[in-house]
Amino acid sequence: MANRYSLWSLLKNGLKHNESWQPAWRSPQAKPRYDVIIVGGGGHGLATAYYLAKNHGVKNVAVLEKGYLGGGNTARNTTIVRSNYLWDEAAQLYEHAMKLWEGLSLDLNFNVMFSQRGVMNLGHTLQDMRDIERRVNANNLNGIDGVVLSPKEIQDIVPLMDISAKTRYPVMGASYQPRGGVARHDAVAWGFARGASELGVDIIEQCEVIDMIIEDGRIKGVKTTKGDIFADRVGCVAAGNSTPLAKMAGVRLPLESHPLQAFVSESMKPCLDTVVMSNAVHGYVSQSDKGELVIGAGIDSYLGYGQRGSPHVIEHTAAAIIELFPSFSRVRMNRQWGGIVDVAPDACPIISKTKVKGLYFNCGWGTGGFKATPGSGYVFAHTIANDEAHPLNKAFALDRFNTGHLIDEHGAAGVAH
Amino acid sequence: MFQIHCPHCGATREEEEFSYAGEAYIPRPANPEEATEAEWGDYLFMRKNTRGWFWEQWQHTAGCRKVFAVKRNTVSYEIAGTWTLAAGKELYLKESEA
Amino acid sequence: MSAYRVHRSSQRINEKAPLTFRFDGKKYQAFAGDTLASALIANGVKLIGRSFKYGRPRGIVGHGAEEPNALIQLETGAHTVPDLKATQVEMYEGLSATTTTGFPSLNFDLKGLAGQFSRFMPPGFYYKTFMGPAKAWPFYEEIIRKAAGYGRAPVDPDPEFYDHLHHHVDVLVVGGGACGLWAATLAGRAGLKTLLVDEQSEAGGWMLSDARAVIDGKPAMKWVSERLAELKSLSNVTVLTRTTAFAHHEQNLVQAVELVQDHLPIAQRVATLPRQRLHKIRAHHVVLATGAIERPLVYGNNDRPGVLTAAAGQTYLNRYGVAVGRKVLLLTHNDASYDTALDLAEAGSRVTLIDTRQRGAAAWRLDAAKKAGVELLLGYGIAEVQGGKAASGAKLVKLDPHCLTVTGKGPTLSADAILSSGGLTSTVHLFCHNNGRPYWNEERLSFVTPDEGRQGISVAGAITGRWGLGEALAQTHASVSAMLIGFGRTSSSTCPVSEDKDIQPTRRVFRVPDGKPEGHGAKALVDFQNDVAAADIHLAVRENYRSIEHVKRYTALGFGTDQGKLSNVNGFAIAAEALGMPISQVGTTTYRPAYTPVTFGALAGSHVGDTFDPRRYTAMQSSHVARGALFETVGQWMRPWYFPKGNETMHQAVDRECLATRNSVGVMDASTLGKIDIKGPDAREFLNRIYSNAWTKLDPGKCRYGLMLDENGMVMDDGVTACIADDHFYMTTTTGGAARVLNWLERWHQTEWPELKVRFTSVTDHWSTTAVVGPKSRAVLQKLSSDIDLSADTFKFMDWREGTVAGVPARVCRISFSGELAYEINVDACYGHYIWEQVMEAGKEFGITPYGTETMHVLRAEKGFIIVGQDTDGSMSPIDLNMAWAVGMKKPFSFLGKRSLSRSDTSRSDRKQLVGLYTEDPKVVLAEGAQILSSRNTQAPADMQGHVTSSYHSAFLGRSIAMAVLKGGLKREGDTVYVWAHGKMHPAKVVSSVFVDQEGVRQHA
């Protein structure tokens, strides 16, 4: 790698007043034709391009991003990574991603600050606890780490949590995945961009796809704000904007795009070492390396592409956080934001071929896309390169909505991620 | 947080009184048994999910409990109008033809 | 009193009210009206903190919300608050604050040592190192985490409370400066319902700092107090101070937080008042008069303690009677900050004004400065501030008059304070929260709002880039007058007059050059809180982080608790230069709420503690409490879980409750079930469509169990529905599903079948339901009812009768969720408690036993009855549940979900299906949620065949029972499967899911 990052490179460049650092990725002019076009320069799209080049030798690839790369949900999520999904299909996909996360910084030579500080999903009712038991047992049999914690064990890990019986929804226990954690979201996009660019992928920012060029049921290329670009294979990874893209190709998707909000507190000394999630009281929280509490709010019920939601959603989340952590009442929210999540009916993604030959979609990640980033890119690259699903994403095809073979992860997904 | 005019109560109220009820005017196949798997799947799950002006349903849960039609821009969140389901359908069909 | 305290006629502090406070344990004096910041400066305290990344010493820079450095921890124990800006903390007697940074101490900081090597820790430092070995990262990370962060989170629950207050007004004015006051005055005079909010302890805005301002020929603060008096006299106007509008949402919903009691000593806070109040204001029209914030210039070591903005210097002096220094350097590029120099000189400080402009300010100002004894250095800049923990002076450079370069050395001057003015930045945040875009005004060097505002929003004063008081008031007057016309009102008021004397143009300077290539000289800070220097922005661009969002995210510019109020425009300008494009093309980043930080407590309001979420109770609640029930949360309902006697464990109590019920009689509160009254000539047809089974032949007086499917064919709810009359049904739903089912019925009726004449009315709360269960239930009921013929032949299983029970009108249903002879007595809930007690009394001779949900679960599981949500999970069809008997495939109308059942996957025969399990060891009670394997092989990924949904010890059978879903289970009766949970494996045999009384003899008794 021409521009390898290391302590040594920091020293060397520091001595030169940091004037010799090279661009992290190239920003070339778009060529008229590529082997593969990836629409969407978020984490998933960049990962797809990276693995296309790295695993499949497909290097003549363009990633088209309508804004700045990593500016969509990659930049707007609460960075939680876990793989404790209920159903075999989802569990194996997310666990594959987890394994990639565990080697990602070294693989990319870019520290994505993947921090395995553990993820806790709280249970507040008897049914919550049954679901937790079921999921942890399934996880263990799928080779995924996880234990069921008692309130006392929870308290040992998260001392500030109120586990008393006086709360409205007392904490009855939790599932805990020690390998879960958080990662630095922007770094994931930048790391994949740098890795892909290094392997020859062209990253074209500020390039919006405005139409698809389709002849005889085959994709030929895309029309963009920077002109027509041709390719025989086009993979769309555009999260909340997937439906408008699909519409250009005459493909219908079972998606609804909703606002999902989040907020952070001011920066404080370490007070929460673990990711805590609760579906029943509707909140999830972790503390970033910078010291901010990063808090995920609920999904707004209505359809929305505005990257903003309604304030009462944030207010309810603040109340939920106080229900779990009464002392955080005096902590202050610094900044809130919203993303657009594309929600599929079974809360599972679609990683699929379409009726248009050479056109592929990777979408429907709902609130859970960030944690899958490397895994999603990995299997989507395989799907595009071979025109056939990887065994891990076979079950996530579009036709499941016709046959009824849904993979219902609502229980595992809930609001949270 | 939106303010929505309920065409049944004749009043503009805050979003917290309403609940969202999804895309409007999805026709249920007249003879479900005759629908192919693809047609049925389309009806069940495929959605317009429009970016821009969108016909949707809201229910005035805390008020009259009536479901009604709203035409709302899903990007700017501007609301063009609200109608009873019957009145909205005429307008919707006219727009769909145009 | 220290040398920094001076008397000013304009000051707002009360010299007759001295206060004491503690800072880092040391006692100091202040006056009422001070902020913590003004009091610290007055006491000569300069070092307040250490910077986030490099541990650089930091002091107070600003005087309000823009402060990036002076983050303090206020008070201790349960009242502690982290990360407050000292500039916004109002002083009170006994206040105690501590610094939040510096390890091991503020004076000697290890991070500060590391910061000496900051050139090796550029932006992206963390991304470029600590990657391997992978196992070492947690170690590095713990050090990074400990080094980051400012204050400490409170540990104790908050002793104070918060609330919300909603407003609906014609006009909301945000900002109580001169323009905001005038806007509110105009709106108020026009009779509009008007609310004005201002973040400070008193209105006046910049007028509080500018002792020279004149409006309508009088001192501006006099004009301000006249306006306030007038507004107070208008009943249609409300003024809220200490109230910050922090977010602007759809259709002019503004959230504002009022600090009700934060300015009071803790002991004096009124227990009956909230600490803070969240105002949610829905306004027809919003006037944003949010003003502007002065930004500093960017130059070497501009972050040393003692370096402030000129506006801060002027504010501390005129408002608080505090001179920031006795020997002051003021670096500027504009005329306005000459006032600061004049005021300081007037107060006795020695002031050197360093103007980057060759010719300085307008002649009248130059004259005034000279007259006041201000030393003028024209055409100079500061290359580097000197001093470590406090600024001691600065090294100057001579600037080229035309091109922004260094042409020579300048003097080195000593000073105890250095001020700079880099021009004003309009406070456009609220305007932008909801899609509004500001534009770059090259003349005013600020992102400003368009004069016309936008739909529903007027903008007034400095937010538009009008820096002169006269022009700002004139623009406000015009803008608000136009708004009044929109309301159909006119105004006869004349615009207040303030003379804007002539000024010289500002010099376009953001980064003051030091004559060296960027990155070679002293660190020139842009974002103080995040340690972002000018060179860092250049580096980000060099590394291709070229979008302004990338620049921000890579360097952390603007991501602090000050949200970049001082740094954003300087950052954009420097990025623009590095990118070689105009600022207007670089654009702004998106502004997001909150304008200033808001406590979680204020956001939550009263929705905490016992009102976090409703607890719903039945009419029998006090009976249950009196009998020692423990409760289970089901949805929002509190249901009795079990009724332990003495030291009984749950297991023992449930065994006792089960046996009593099966052998004699038990009683359960079933009032929480959802109940819907369904009436109309098409009620029966509607039920046919909404339920999977047939309703055509159900006669009045009869009940039937119904299964409700979603359109995907999966079971979503179930319950018993009674036919009251041909056109009248009484439906029950699950406890958790009541609201969902009512909405489901309404939506299908209204959207799909409006032609059906049927209506639904929720009567969940009207009826109390007491279930009397067990072989002696008839005997109990017989003691209570004389007008209902209870004989087995006439009142059959699944019949219902109207009559009286214990003298109260009742609907009695002979239905059973236990497989026993059982009756459910429905009465007006006001009689619920009475009936329950009567049943208890009548059952005494049979040892009647109240039971809760746990025993209910065991009894129904013994009969194989499902619980929706426990034995189903949204992926179970009625066929999967072995309930094909409840699916009327021959019904003429294709009921909801029917078509989905015949899809290729849904109709597979190897789907997971409901079965019973008997463990080989009858004492083993399987874990609910245990997974089922076909073999003992647990090698991951193991072949999971299903899971245990319900599992209990059956005291009646003297062994364990379990319900489970199992792939192809309906054809696997007799097979042995292996049930696994937490590393333990138990073989079990697949059996029918009906364990007790398969023939139904008991319930038909």
Add this chain to the structure above:
Amino acid sequence: MPNFQPYLQSPLVNFNLPALTVPADASQKVRANELPLLGYIVLRGDLSDAAVAQAISQATGLAVPAASRFSSGEAGVLIWQSPDECLLITARAAVPALLAACGKHFDGLFAQAVDNSGGLTTVYLSGVEHVTLLRHLGVYDFESIEAGDAASTVLGKAGGLVCRVDGDGVFLVIRRSFADYLWLLITKAAIPYRFAVAKLPSAGKSPFLRLVDAGSPSKRPVAA
């Protein structure tokens, strides 16, 4: 059969309001108390259908109210709920007769009457800050509620119906199972206003308060 002595309990019974009730005085800026054990009948029918409207009027003696309004008369209060629903609040003792009258007049029409007397209760909220209190509880523009108005809206996380007879106070009609929660919420929000559980004022012209007298124990229905 033993001699049964049925008793009724109102939804707020667990707060024991009668024991807490104090005389009203001006220092209490927010006052509240329950109007226990009234009768509630849900009337369903297309109110724009003249025949239905007439039948309702004949059965109740009350005019069908306009949208978001209520009418009142001897039988009690008739509150508009939706284009096909009204809520009749009456004395508990009058419920059986009114139900019967509805049954009679609704015959042949697509209209129904459903007894919901066990499911609801009414709280009188008064005092100079009673509107402020409502503004703490919910998003509705409570200042705009005029005499004769009935607003169905959200209060905290529950629903509620707010009716104003005069400037002194409002009547909140709430569901039984949410009554505990709402009472807690009211008392919490009222902390700054010298809250009191105050004796209900004499009925005067208030059609709601008149029903309390009509529903006093001596006039309660005798069990059939």
